[in-house]
Amino acid sequence: MSEKIVVGMSGGVDSAVSALLLKEKGFDVECVFMKNWEEDSEYCTTEQDYKDALMASEYLDLPLRTVNFTHEYKDRVFNLFLKEYAAGRTPNPDTLCNKEIKFKAFLEYALALGANRIATGHYAKIERTNGSINLLKGADKKKDQSYFLYMLNKHQLDKAIFPLGDVTKKDVRTIAKERGLPNYNRKDSTGVCFIGERDFKEFLLQYFKLNPGDIVTDDNKIVGRHDGLTFYTLGQRQGLGIGGGYGFKEEPWYVVNKDIENNKLIVVQGHDHPALFHKELIINNLHWVSGKCPEKTELSAKIRYRQRDKKCTIIKCNKNELIVEFEEPQFAVTPGQATVFYDGDICLGGGKIKSRN
Amino acid sequence: MHYFDHSATTPLHPQVKNLMDEVGELHFGNPSSVHSFGRKARALIETARKQMATAIGCKPQEIIFTSGGTETNNLVLWDVARSDKKHVVTSVIEHPAILKTLENLSDFGVTFTSVGVDEKGLVDPQDVENAITDETGLISIMLANNEVGTIQPITDISAIAKQHSIMLHSDAVQALGKIPINVKELGVDCMSFSAHKFYGPKGVGALFIKNGIKLKPLIYGGSQERAMRAGTENTIGVTGMGLAAELAAKNVVTSADHFHSLTETFKKQLKKILPNAVYHGHPNHHLPGLISVSFPGYRNDLLMAHLDRRGIAVSSGSACSSGDVKPSKILSAMNVDDDLNICTLRISFGLGNTLEEVTILTKAINSSLEQIRSAA
Numbered sequence: 084m085s086e087k088i089v090v091g092m093s094g095g096v097d098s099a100v101s102a103l104l105l106k107e108k109g110f111d112v113e114c115v116f117m118k119n120w121e122e123d124s125e126y127c128t129t130e131q132d133y134k135d136a137l138m139a140s141e142y143l144d145l146p147l148r149t150v151n152f153t154h155e156y157k158d159r160v161f162n163l164f165l166k167e168y169a170a171g172r173t174p175n176p177d178t179l180c181n182k183e184i185k186f187k188a189f190l191e192y193a194l195a196l197g198a199n200r201i202a203t204g205h206y207a208k209i210e211r212t213n214g215s216i217n218l219l220k221g222a223d224k225k226k227d228q229s230y231f232l233y234m235l236n237k238h239q240l241d242k243a244i245f246p247l248g249d250v251t252k253k254d255v256r257t258i259a260k261e262r263g264l265p266n267y268n269r270k271d272s273t274g275v276c277f278i279g280e281r282d283f284k285e286f287l288l289q290y291f292k293l294n295p296g297d298i299v300t301d302d303n304k305i306v307g308r309h310d311g312l313t314f315y316t317l318g319q320r321q322g323l324g325i326g327g328g329y330g331f332k333e334e335p336w337y338v339v340n341k342d343i344e345n346n347k348l349i350v351v352q353g354h355d356h357p358a359l360f361h362k363e364l365i366i367n368n369l370h371w372v373s374g375k376c377p378e379k380t381e382l383s384a385k386i387r388y389r390q391r392d393k394k395c396t397i398i399k400c401n402k403n404e405l406i407v408e409f410e411e412p413q414f415a416v417t418p419g420q421a422t423v424f425y426d427g428d429i430c431l432g433g434g435k436i437k438s439r440n
Numbered sequence: 441m442h443y444f445d446h447s448a449t450t451p452l453h454p455q456v457k458n459l460m461d462e463v464g465e466l467h468f469g470n471p472s473s474v475h476s477f478g479r480k481a482r483a484l485i486e487t488a489r490k491q492m493a494t495a496i497g498c499k500p501q502e503i504i505f506t507s508g509g510t511e512t513n514n515l516v517l518w519d520v521a522r523s524d525k526k527h528v529v530t531s532v533i534e535h536p537a538i539l540k541t542l543e544n545l546s547d548f549g550v551t552f553t554s555v556g557v558d559e560k561g562l563v564d565p566q567d568v569e570n571a572i573t574d575e576t577g578l579i580s581i582m583l584a585n586n587e588v589g590t591i592q593p594i595t596d597i598s599a600i601a602k603q604h605s606i607m608l609h610s611d612a613v614q615a616l617g618k619i620p621i622n623v624k625e626l627g628v629d630c631m632s633f634s635a636h637k638f639y640g641p642k643g644v645g646a647l648f649i650k651n652g653i654k655l656k657p658l659i660y661g662g663s664q665e666r667a668m669r670a671g672t673e674n675t676i677g678v679t680g681m682g683l684a685a686e687l688a689a690k691n692v693v694t695s696a697d698h699f700h701s702l703t704e705t706f707k708k709q710l711k712k713i714l715p716n717a718v719y720h721g722h723p724n725h726h727l728p729g730l731i732s733v734s735f736p737g738y739r740n741d742l743l744m745a746h747l748d749r750r751g752i753a754v755s756s757g758s759a760c761s762s763g764d765v766k767p768s769k770i771l772s773a774m775n776v777d778d779d780l781n782i783c784t785l786r787i788s789f790g791l792g793n794t795l796e797e798v799t800i801l802t803k804a805i806n807s808s809l810e811q812i813r814s815a816a
Contacts, residue, residue, distance in 0.1 A: 113745075115745075146749065148741065148744075148745040150741045151741060153766065192741075195742050195815045196742065196745055196815075197746075197811055
């Protein structure tokens with residue numbers, strides 16, 4: 084009997100092509116549509132996603148199941164996400180969703196369905212060499228999603244397949260079109276499902292009250308008013324509403340810090356302002372694929388998803404916390420975001436940015 | 441493949457299918473036309489109206505054909521929005537075609553009170569009476585619940601409605617063909633039906649509306665259906681519904697026996713597999729052939745997937761457009777805790793199911809439970 088693989092089917096082209104590739108390789112494939120968010124609105128199109136997933140799986144002649152993890156998602160991902168915001172940080176719910184939902188609740192569900200492994204449409208690779216398992220960047224370097232998977236452990240990776248690890252997004256579109264998949268030209272989803280493409284502040288306003296305060300410069304001159312520190316991200320430029328008459332240059336203003344105690348949003352002028360750059364970061368909530376701090380200290384790292392890896396050195400690493408120094412100062416280091424470490428193409432793991440020095 | 445989800449929908453009865461084929465092929469005339477083509481179509485529709493009326497114990501002119509149960513319920517509720525008394529008494533276990541409609545009618549000044557149910561899913565008529573206000577223009581309580589099968593005390597509620605001179609509507613979409621229905625004995629003023637729940641076609645429904653009561657239409661246009669539902673009649677569908685209703689009413693007693701033996705066999709067999717299975721609904725006032733049962737510790741989406749793989753169709757509750765499985769509001773209203781709630785399947789037998797199929801079903805449940813246990 085062939086190996087049974089349960090594919091997480093989102094309705095998008097990536098997971099549909101993943102299912103197609105696995106079926107062609109002779110695996111016994113079943114698809115599962117995960118519902119992680121209750122609300123069906125113009126932003127979170129669960130019903131349309133389900134229909135797209137159904138059309139794709141019917142086209143591939145594969146069964147589609149539905150599983151509801153809205154309770155688990157709220158409990159293990161969303162509540163934490165809100166807690167982080169409440170503390171003035173900027174969390175990334177996708178990394179937690181992978182750890183807690185896709186590679187835990189969904190994995191358990193798939194195993195109970197009799198699956199040997201699960202598959203998702205992530206652009207990343209799993210390398211199995213003499214007993215050890217590595218998480219690698221996907222072949223499509225622009226699309227690589229290993230950053231979002233850094234919280235996974237060996238056991239979780241051992242039970243996973245990423246059929247798109249060796250192909251590019253362009254290949255996926257081509258395959259989908261050539262093979263006539265009904266969702267071949269479906270728009271890529273951007274951002275977190277429950278937020279969708281709406282204004283982020285509008286979304287947060289459902290959960291946080293306005294808490295206006297002063298916007299001040301780094302030498303404590305009042306230059307404007309803010310709506311509540313929760314609604315701003317470090318490095319943010321748009322939406323500050325600082326009019327003319329302040330500062331001396333035409334350059335834009337950037338959020339450089341939050342003074343939570345005094346409810347002040349601190350800004351500086353100009354992208355190159357030194358206060359926006361940091362070399363040394365403290366990272367906590369560490370997760371290593373191998374389970375322990377990397378032996379190598381000269382590595383590279385990403386402090387947000389859409390950026391290149393930057394050279395860095397781990398100065399100190401213990402179970403709970405590490406200190407890393409980047410070769411070059413990093414722009415807008417944002418507490419709450421993930422810093423993910425790489426040794427070449429190998430994604431070693433990482434943690435949450437606690438503070439910067 | 442074995443289908444045990446007849447409360448979601450039923451296949452067409454072969455006789456109904458043949459009749460519809462014939463009508464579709466030969467009798468395409470517009471029933472409002474006066475020539476022979478039109479007259480033939482009109483005769484077919486009026487025959488269907490008579491069949492429908494006979495099936496539920498009313499006069500043919502008390503039947504309005506619609507596009508289904510949802511439209512029928514909407515027709516009744518929208519009339520409230522355009523009446524003087526805009527308060528409705530209903531129950532928490534009604535179908536979304538009632539509850540969602542009422543929620544949205546708040547834009548038009550409609551308010552409503554939904555009474556609860558006991559742990560067997562039964563509405564207490566006293567609660568209905570207590571909910572009545574000076575503004576109450578309608579009471580709407582379903583005849584039988586779609587998820588747990590509890591049959592509601594409509595005659596008792598009807599006595600209350602009469603005493604307060606309030607119109608009584610009942611959604612009987614799940615009931616026709618499973619229990620005998622006589623609208624006069626039940627004492628309702630209007631009642632909703634849907635053909636596809638009793639081996640008729642999808643997209644056709646009917647409203648019983650007592651002589652003398654007039655509802656404002658939802659859809660304006662021609663004067664079809666006593667000017668309460670405009671639009672050229674769906675001759676094929678209506679004809680199918682008429683025959684399906686006739687067959688359903690004629691066979692209701694024998695089919696109840698059939699459902700009873702299937703249900704008893706199922707319960708006996710399941711007891712050996714899973715002695716702690718929990719059944720929901722009322723032991724006596726219950727739709728034959730509908731079983732709501734919890735498998736403690738086995739979440740229903742997983743169980744359904746295992747059964748589907750074995751070619752067996754059951755449901756986790758009411759069918760839903762996004763294929764979604766979530767805790768049932770009806771079971772919650774019956775005080776079933778969430779842990780048990782999400783472990784509940786609805787099995788609804790149909791006329792075509794056999795005792796052999798019940799054994800196939802319980803065997804499939806057994807092997808599914810074993811496989812889930814071994815993976816844990």
